[in-house]
Amino acid sequence: MTLPASPGTPGRLVLRGDLLDFTADPGFAAPHEAPGVRWRTDHRVLIDAGRIVAVQPADQALPTGWEGAPEQDHRGRLLMPGFIDTHVHCPQLDVIASFGTELLDWLNTYTFPAERRYADPEVSRIGAERFLNALWAHGTTSAVVFPTVHKVSADALFERAHAHDMRLITGKVLMDRHAPEGLLDDVEQAERDCLDLIARWHGNGRQAYAVTVRFAPTSTPEQLVMAGELCRSQPGVYMQTHVAENRSEVQWVSELFPDARSYLDVYDRDGLIGPRSVLAHGIWLDARDHAVLRERGAQIAHCPSSNLFLGSGLFDWAQAQREGLHVSLASDVGGGTSLSMLRNMADAYKIQAMQGTRLSAWKALHAATLGSAEALGLADEIGQIEPGRMADFAIWNWSHGDVAHHRDSLARGSHGSLHERVFAWMTLGDERNLAATLVAGQTVFQSASVM
Template sequence: MKLAIRGDLLDVVTPPAAEAGLDHPPPGVRWRPAHWLLIEDGRIAAIQTEAPDPEWTREDRSGQLILPGFIDTHVHAPQLDVIASYGTELLDWLNRYTFPAERAWAEPAVAAAGSARFLDQLLAHGSTAALVFPTVHKGSVDALFSAAEQRGMRLITGKCLMDRHAPDGLRDTAQDAERDTLDLLQRWRGRGRLAYAHTVRFAPTSSEAQLALAGELLAAHPGSYLQTHVAENRAEVQWVRELFPSDRSYLGVYERHGLLGPRSTLAHGIWLDERDRAVLRDTQAVIAHSPTSNLFLGSGLFDWRGRAADGIRLSVASDVGGGVSLSMHKTLAAAYQMAALQGQRLDAFTLLHAATAGNAASLNLGHEIGRLEPGLMADLCAWRWSEPDSVLAHRLSIASSLHEQLFAWLMLGDERLLDGVWVAGIQRR
C-alpha cells in the first residue's frame, strides 16, 4: 500500500535547552508545513514538498497538524471502570475501587470486551502505543495482546504479579506466576508489535519469593520489560518501610531483587531521596511521571526539571484510572501546572517531545516510533488546530509564534480535535 498524506508536519527530536529562545523553533524541532508524508508497507517512506506520483493514494489534510502518535508509558487497562472515582487517597482507592474492578477481569468475556474498549479509547485520544498494566489473571494478558494485534498496535504488557495483601480473586502464587509468565512469553513474545513486561503491581503486594522471581525472569528473558510503581504516596512509602525493614528505601527493595535497569519503568517516584536518585541514574531505570493521577489522588508534586537535571530518564503517562483522562493534552497540561507550582516552566516543545520521541526513547523504541522520519513506523495522527468560533480558535488567531500556537493548543485542546489516526500506515480512526 502506498499512501501520501499532506499536512503541517511537526515532531520534536530533542527538547530545547532551558535557555533556548522560543520565538522560533529551536534545534531539534522539525516544523514542516504543507509537506507530503509518504507511507509504504506500514513505514514512513519519505517526506517532501512536491506532490507524489499518481501511483500513491493521496489524502490532503492541508491545514491540519500531523504529529507522531502519542505514547502512554503507564496506564491500567481495567481501570476505565473506576476513572474519576471520588474522594480517597491511594491505598483506600485501591481497595475501594480498583481491586473490585480488576477482579471482574477474571471472566474472559469481560477481559476481551474491556481490552477492546480500552485500546479503542487510546486510539480515540491519539495514543498509538502504550505500556499497560492488565490484571493478575492470565486471560487479561491474552485479551490485551489479542486486541492490540488486531489493531496493529505497539503494546507492552504482562501478567500482574500479586501474591499477598490483595483480596480473594486477585492473588496468585510465585509458582503460578512463573508458570503463567513462561506460557505467555512463549505465546506472545516477539509476535507482531507486541512485547512482554514483567509486571510487579507494587512491592507491598508481592512476597520476597515473588519479587525474586520477577528479577530472575527479567534477567532470563532479554528484550522483556519490567513495570511497577514506586514512592507514589507517603502512606505507601511508610507501609513499604514496615514490610521491608532491612531495605534502605522503597526503591532499594527493587534494587535488591534485580528489577532496575534500562528496560524498567517505575510509575510516580515522587518521594525519593538523593541516594534513590543516584541509583536511578546509574541503573538507567525510567520514572513515568503521571501528573493528573498525582493531583487527583493528592499524592504529591513530581519535580520534572529536578529529576531531569539529576540525569534520570523520564517519561510521561496518563495513569488511568488514577489519572482522569487518556488524553495527552490533559496529561501535558497537568504536567505544566505541576511544574509551575514549583516555580518551573515546561515549554510546549518539551511537553510534546515527552509524549512522543521522549516516551519512545524511554521504552528503547526510538528506532521505531515517536518521530516523523523515513524508516520509522507510520504511527501518526492528524489534528485540527481548533473548532470554528471557539476560544482556542481566537487564541490561535492572535498567537505570534509556533510555540505560542502549540502551547495554547496543548492547554486548550483535547481529543475532540483528533481527525485521523494511522497505526502502521492503516487508518484506525
C-alpha cells in the first residue's frame, strides 16, 4: 500500500538491515573481479531530517542523543538506494501492454489518444498521483519523466513530487507538428510555458526542469532552435528526448532533416546535446554519434523492456561502455511493460546475452543507482548509502514464492556466492519482493506483509 506523506520535516529514524550499494562502476568484469561493490551486513543507517547522517555496524553503540530513536528492523532484508528511472512516461500507464505495433504506429494508435486527456487538470492531477505511487511501489525513488504537451501535466507532477520531497526531473513536452489536434503547441507559447515552469519549479526543493523534446519528427526546426536556446540560457536545466529507437523512425528523420548528418546531429547542431542531456534508446547510432555523446558528456537511457516489446532493436551496452558512453537504465513505460527496474534488468541481461555479453547483477544494479546518479550530476544526493545523501531507500525481501525461496536457499548455501544470490534475486524478483520504500526518510510505500 502507498502511505501518505507525514506533515512537516521528518525527524530521526534508524534503519537496520544488509546494505548493498556501489562506490565505482563494476563494468563488464566477471562478478568475482568487479570493482566498486560494497556489501555491509547487519548495519544501521541513521537518518535525520531526510538525510543519512551515519552508517555503522549494528553491534556498535548508537551515538549520544540517538538512544530511543525510532528504528525499522529489516534484518534479513536487502537495503539499497532507491532506483533511478531515467526515462519513463507518466501518461502512458494508460496504454501499457497495448498489442501489436511498432513505434510509430504505437504512438498514433495508443499513445497520442491517451495523452490528449491530460489537457484536463483533474486528469493530470490524478494521473500524477497514480504514477508516482506506482514508482514507489516498484522501488523507484527518483525519475526523469515525460508528461504531455500540456503545461498542467508537468505542474501536476512537480506538485506531487514536491509534496513528498522526491527528486524529479520533468518538463512540458515540446511538439508542434506531426501529432493530432489537442497535442500541438507553437514555438512562442511553448517557450512561455517552459519559462514559467522553470521559474516556478527548477531548483525548488528537489525539482529540476528538463527541456523535453518529444522527438525530432514532432518538432519543427524553429522549435528545436528555441529548445537549444532554453538549454543555453537557463542554468542547470536538463534536456530529455528520444533518439534512434527504431529504424523506420531513423529513416523518417533523414527525410525530414536531409541536411543533418545523422539523427543525433539534428539535436547537436541546435545545442541540445550536453552533460545534462538524457537520450532514450540510442540503438541505431554510429561511431561518430558515439564520439559526439562521449565528448559532450551526454547519456543514453537504455530501455530494455521497451526495446524488446516494440521490436526496436538490441542496444549494445558493452560496445557503448568500450566507447566511453554514459549509460543509465530506464523502464520507458508504456512501451516498456513494467515499472520494475528488476524486470528491466532481467531484460537487459537477455539483450546483452544475445550479443555475446554477460551482464552481471553488479553492472545492472549500478546503472540503476550510482551510475544514473553520476550521469545526472546528482551523485552527491542520490545513488549511495553514504552520509550526506538523501535517505531514499528501497528495502527488499530476497525472494517471493516457493520457487524463488528454494533458489535463494541454495544460492546462500555453503557453495553460493553473494553475486549468485543477488543475480537470482534480480532475475526472479519484481515489485512483489519490495518491503518498503522511503523518500527523504519518509515511508511512501509499505507492503502489507511488513505492517
